[in-house]
Amino acid sequence: MHLFDTYIGMYVVxxxxxxxxxxxxxxxxxxxxQVENSHERFRYRLLIIILPFxxxxxxxxxxxxxxSFYFVQDRAIFSSMRWLTIDLFGILPIGFIFLFLLFAxxxxxxxxxxxxxxxDLFSKKNRNSGYKDGYDCCPADPELNALVDKMSRTLxxxxxxxxxxxxxxxxxxxSGTKTPTIVISQPLLHILDxxxxxxxxxxxxxxxxxxxxxTTLAVFVIRICMFYNPVSLLEFRRLxxxxxxxxxxxxxxxTGDPRALASTLKxxxxxxxxxxxxxxxxxxxxIEISSHNLLLEERIERLENNESFEYxxxxxxxxxxxxAGIILTNFFIV
Numbered sequence: 383m384h385l386f387d388t389y390i391g392m393y394v395v396x397x398x399x400x401x402x403x404x405x406x407x408x409x410x411x412x413x414x415x416q417v418e419n420s421h422e423r424f425r426y427r428l429l430i431i432i433l434p435f436x437x438x439x440x441x442x443x444x445x446x447x448x449x450s451f452y453f454v455q456d457r458a459i460f461s462s463m464r465w466l467t468i469d470l471f472g473i474l475p476i477g478f479i480f481l482f483l484l485f486a487x488x489x490x491x492x493x494x495x496x497x498x499x500x501x502d503l504f505s506k507k508n509r510n511s512g513y514k515d516g517y518d519c520c521p522a523d524p525e526l527n528a529l530v531d532k533m534s535r536t537l538x539x540x541x542x543x544x545x546x547x548x549x550x551x552x553x554x555x556x557s558g559t560k561t562p563t564i565v566i567s568q569p570l571l572h573i574l575d576x577x578x579x580x581x582x583x584x585x586x587x588x589x590x591x592x593x594x595x596x597t598t599l600a601v602f603v604i605r606i607c608m609f610y611n612p613v614s615l616l617e618f619r620r621l622x623x624x625x626x627x628x629x630x631x632x633x634x635x636x637t638g639d640p641r642a643l644a645s646t647l648k649x650x651x652x653x654x655x656x657x658x659x660x661x662x663x664x665x666x667x668x669i670e671i672s673s674h675n676l677l678l679e680e681r682i683e684r685l686e687n688n689e690s691f692e693y694x695x696x697x698x699x700x701x702x703x704x705x706a707g708i709i710l711t712n713f714f715i716v
Contacts, residue, residue: 386466386477392449393438394484394610399462400434400712401613407711411704415697420627422697427621428601429705431614435604437712449716460715484610491609520546522566530564530583533636537591546571552649556586559596573649581633581643588632594625623677630681644685647678 385391408426417423441448454461466477522544534541542562547553553567564586574582589595605618634640652671 577642588629
């Protein structure tokens with residue numbers, strides 16, 4: 383299969399293989415060192431997405447002969463090309479199955495991520511311009527501003543502005559990176575009590591503290607560049623979930639009330655449609671809503687079980703050692 387002999391072909395194959403190896407090493411590390419802190423786990427998950435994206439071109443620059451016959455025969459500990467040329471049951475080369483897997487993952491990413499995100503970006507671009515396109519806006523209640531100011535001082539961040547929008551759905555999110563704004567829908571002000579609203583605002587402040595919008599966007603760009611990679615598809619979602627748990631921990635440290643945050647999250651649970659529409663868009667919507675609710679339930683259960691909510695972390699030496707092991711191992715996997 384000549385496709386795999388090209389630079390792009392080798393990059394695609396090796397990023398998938400390197401992602402798989404990195405995933406195995408990270409999972410083993412998390413188990414051996416019993417890493418339970420969400421903040422630390424988030425850093426390890428970053429390795430799975432970021433390192434494979436850069437390793438192949440860096441390896442080729444460091445050793446242009448890395449893909450040579452001599453290197454593969456005498457130094458490599460694993461050669462993906464040998465496996466891809468093996469005929470499964472003497473009928474079909476594994477390389478064709480590998481290509482089908484990449485194609486299937488690419489279609490899933492296109493339908494579930496690229497198309498929806500593109501539409502969302504265009505709609506947000508309109509809404510973020512003062513929210514005058516599609517939304518009526520009004521300033522937040524002075525008490526909410528005072529509460530946000532107080533919690534912002536505790537977190538040592540600049541207090542964001544609050545905008546209330548006229549949307550029929552219960553919505554709260556943070557818009558922008560340099561000058562973030564917390565956007566709240568009108569119905570949410572009536573649904574949540576004082577304790578729940580404090581938890582909701584604290585959670586958004588936690589995202590601002592962590593610069594989640596910027597970090598998620600940067601990692602998402604890498605994720606999209608590796609749209610064919612099944613490992614990065616799964617790990618990006620786990621990374622986002624870890625980020626949400628870290629922000630839950632910061633929220634609890636501010637409010638001291640995990641159950642208030644748990645009850646707040648229940649307000650964002652969505653009803654799964656019970657129609658029999660078999661169109662791709664309808665099926666995708668059902669899957670996304672079910673996945674959304676499942677992740678919410680996991681966070682709610684964690685909060686209600688009074689687990690550890692420590693968001694500070696250390697372990698930089700262990701992370702550096704793990705990263706070095708990943709790089710060294712993958713250098714000899716071609």
